[in-house]
Amino acid sequence: MLHTSLSELTALLAGHDAQALPVTAVQQAIAASIRPITETEIVPLKAALGRVLAGELISPINVPAYDNSAMDGYALRGSDLSDQAITLKVVGIAFAGHPYVQTVSAGECVRIMTGAVMPTACDSVIPQELCSQASETNVTIPANKIKAGDNRRLAGEDLPAGSAALAKGKLLTPADIGLIASLGIAEVRVMRRLRVAFFSTGDELRSIGQPLEAGCVYDSNRYTLHSMLLRAHCEPIDMGVVRDDPDSLEAALRTACANADVIITTGGVSAGDADYTKQMMARLGDVGFWKIAMRPGRPMAFGKILCDGREALLFGLPGNPVAVMATFYFFAREAIYQLMGALPQVQHVFSVNSAQAIRKKPGRTEFQRGVLSRDGHGRQLVTLTGAQGSGILSSMSDANCMVVLNHEQGDIAAGEIVSVLPFDGLI
Ligand code: AMP
Ligand code: MG
Numbered sequence: 001m002l003h004t005s006l007s008e009l010t011a012l013l014a015g016h017d018a019q020a021l022p023v024t025a026v027q028q029a030i031a032a033s034i035r036p037i038t039e040t041e042i043v044p045l046k047a048a049l050g051r052v053l054a055g056e057l058i059s060p061i062n063v064p065a066y067d068n069s070a071m072d073g074y075a076l077r078g079s080d081l082s083d084q085a086i087t088l089k090v091v092g093i094a095f096a097g098h099p100y101v102q103t104v105s106a107g108e109c110v111r112i113m114t115g116a117v118m119p120t121a122c123d124s125v126i127p128q129e130l131c132s133q134a135s136e137t138n139v140t141i142p143a144n145k146i147k148a149g150d151n152r153r154l155a156g157e158d159l160p161a162g163s164a165a166l167a168k169g170k171l172l173t174p175a176d177i178g179l180i181a182s183l184g185i186a187e188v189r190v191m192r193r194l195r196v197a198f199f200s201t202g203d204e205l206r207s208i209g210q211p212l213e214a215g216c217v218y219d220s221n222r223y224t225l226h227s228m229l230l231r232a233h234c235e236p237i238d239m240g241v242v243r244d245d246p247d248s249l250e251a252a253l254r255t256a257c258a259n260a261d262v263i264i265t266t267g268g269v270s271a272g273d274a275d276y277t278k279q280m281m282a283r284l285g286d287v288g289f290w291k292i293a294m295r296p297g298r299p300m301a302f303g304k305i306l307c308d309g310r311e312a313l314l315f316g317l318p319g320n321p322v323a324v325m326a327t328f329y330f331f332a333r334e335a336i337y338q339l340m341g342a343l344p345q346v347q348h349v350f351s352v353n354s355a356q357a358i359r360k361k362p363g364r365t366e367f368q369r370g371v372l373s374r375d376g377h378g379r380q381l382v383t384l385t386g387a388q389g390s391g392i393l394s395s396m397s398d399a400n401c402m403v404v405l406n407h408e409q410g411d412i413a414a415g416e417i418v419s420v421l422p423f424d425g426l427i
């Protein structure tokens with residue numbers, strides 16, 4: 001929850017132009033104001049993907065649990081190796097799950113498969129393709145192909161028993177889920193899911209299934225928000241469309257506060273919108289209305305709503321569909337993860353050549369929609385999706401990345417390097 005007052009928060013933004021707050025300053029102010037929830041729950045391992053680990057996970061066992069072979073080949077005693085070719089007697093065979101349990105003496109070796117337990121006294125494996133001659137009974141190993149200790153995985157080399165396998169706050173990935181399984185752990189304690197209530201405001205909005213009268217638009221924001229919240233593993237509470245009138249808005253905010261940790265609204269925060277929104281939000285809680293130097297997504301309300309002893313974080317996002325997505329991704333999403341107790345999420349921005357010239361005014365951050373592709377030489381480059389208006393949702397749908405043009409940056413020439421933020425990560 002918010003642990004600073006709005007005046008303290010506003011103080012964090014002091015020194016910046018109130019008409020054009022830099023994106024990074026707003027992100028820092030939001031981050032500085034959030035205190036994570038503390039409630040946790042236990043979930044079965046398969047349900048833990050994307051959830052936030054509630055505490056450090058300690059490995060109860062060595063991984064791997066025993067020394068084993070990294071190769072298909074022959075397990076031998078390193079002390080038998082010399083600077084001459086050697087011939088060893090094959091005394092047995094070890095498969096994964098079927099160890100060779102007798103002792104191996106000097107001059108002997110064991111045929112071994114990847115993952116099989118290293119036989120007692122053996123400390124090295126010669127891969128089968130490096131042997132110069134091999135039969136059921138004897139194998140000849142040329143000089144200097146391996147050193148003692150090669151091709152053996154040591155017990156605990158991945159994770160020693162008692163060591164920290166995963167950090168508190170880790171957002172669990174497929175690799176983490178597999179890692180936890182490799183420790184034999186069936187359930188994990190994660191932070192509880194956040195309840196996020198959201199609604200759209202606007203008299204012009206119609207919901208799917210309603211006829212679209214002249215001058216009306218279908219409400220798409222609730223659908224993008226619902227989807228983005230699912231991706232963030234929140235529990236979405238869809239409160240529908242709320243009319244542009246003070247009583248409806250107040251009732252919606254009160255209900256949202258009673259049921260949710262976070263409230264996200266869209267529309268109604270622009271300069272031209274009725275002042276009652278601001279007055280009411282101010283009355284129900286502690287909310288700032290910010291003009292952010294970004295495109296799309298300039299106006300945004302942020303703060304908390306207090307109602308009947310409960311408090312909920314509020315994001316009043318702009319109405320335009322692309323602005324909703326940009327403000328969600330660059331402000332709300334990180335705040336949601338922080339509230340869930342997740343470690344800070346690093347956004348991996350990388351540099352590529354712009355296939356085209358881009359017009360850009362210094363003094364604001366722009367998030368233009370781009371398509372990453374490769375030219376005939378295999379070099380990666382980015383092209384804009386076309387019209388970049390903040391109402392053009394197809395520009396987000398066509399894109400596979402954001403081209404991030406920073407605050408100071410001016411016009412970009414074709415071929416110049418720009419920063420891009422891909423929409424999809426591998427993991
Ligand atoms: P507002 O910020 O309320 O002035 O809205 C700005 C623009 O975004 C207007 O053209 C609205 O019609 C449009 N808009 C607002 N909310 C939605 C929504 N939920 N779905 C689609 N468009 C919207
Ligand atoms: Mg509106």
